[in-house]
Amino acid sequence: MDEVIDYLLQGDPAIRWQVLRDLTDAGEAEVLAERARVAREGWGAQLLALQAADGRWDGGTYRPGWAHPDRPFFDAWTATHFSVQSLVEFGVDPHDHAVHHAIALVRDNVRWEHDGERYFDGEVEPCINGVALSSAAYFGQEGHRIADTLLRTQLPDGGWNCWDEDGTSPSSFHPTICALEGLRAWEAATGGTGATEAARHRGEEYLLDRALLRRKSDGTLVDPRFTMLSSPVRWYYDVLRALDYFRLARPAGDDRCAEAIEMLRSKQLPNGLFPLELAHEGATLFGMQGEHEGFPSRWVTLRALRVLRWAGAAA
Secondary structure, rough: HHHHHHHHOOOOOHHHHHHHHHHHHOOHHHHHHHHOOOOHHHHHHHHHEEOOOOOOOOOOOOOOOOOOOOOOOOOOOOOHHHHHHHHHOOOOOOOOHHHHHHHHHHHHHHEEEOOOOOOHOOOHHHHHHHHHHHHHHHHOOOOOHHHHHHHOOOOOOOEEOOOOOOOOOOEEEHHHHHHHHHHHHHHHHOOOOOHHHHHHHHHHHHHHOOOEEEEEOOEEEHHHHHHHOOOOOOOOOOOHHHHHHHHHHOOOOOOOHHHHHHHHOOOOOOOOEEEOOOOOOOOOOOOOOOOOOOEEEEEHHHHHHHHHHHHHHHH
């Protein structure tokens, strides 16, 4: 394990500080000192430097300015929404001056393509709103309108579906994990409400009743891609993303995670690392060194090892 930790600590500051926090016994001062580097060097600094004066990245909010409107299902990860999500995943210090300035530009200037809503007011799709609410909570922004929209769009079976128009659709794993992450982060930041706690619990039960990857009706696998380890996650669901969520949401564990945990454990390579099995295709602002589909990944390994550490403690 020491060799694995040493290898992870050779990565970007965004990875290093989380390794120190989640996988070692490093003291708080050491962790905070490493975290402070994220906004000043490596991927975090590179991403901050690409923000335009109008607060946007690559000329758009959800989609970059160059994406043709006649191609609505074309994925690109270069615009503001996914850039802010990446800053959260990198763990930049929200109080860093450069970060505070960047988020203020987003708050004051960026509008959704949907209907001109302010970024931290959200729009209509739960997969988008969940990520935006996570970001609002992380950066200390007002996000109650997004939380209210998520409460209003939750479906009778407990989850969410971006394609629902009348409240009668079955839920989907992708928007459900996004919405849950947002609600949990919002509760952690603000204390939440009884309504947000109840909604989050219902959404968690939707996933847990399906063992995080199976249909409730017949127990079959919903999608083989759910079993594949991916990073960055964007708006996509997979079992590692779900387990990393439940690590925080249910620290005491839940027996219904057992199959997913064993599946994750089985993917560890002989050298102790975990592979990046699925890279979600789409244009990016820059590549992350050492992160390639089909090869060992520092990002995936960090996330997998902290999940397994939680699973062992919760057993």
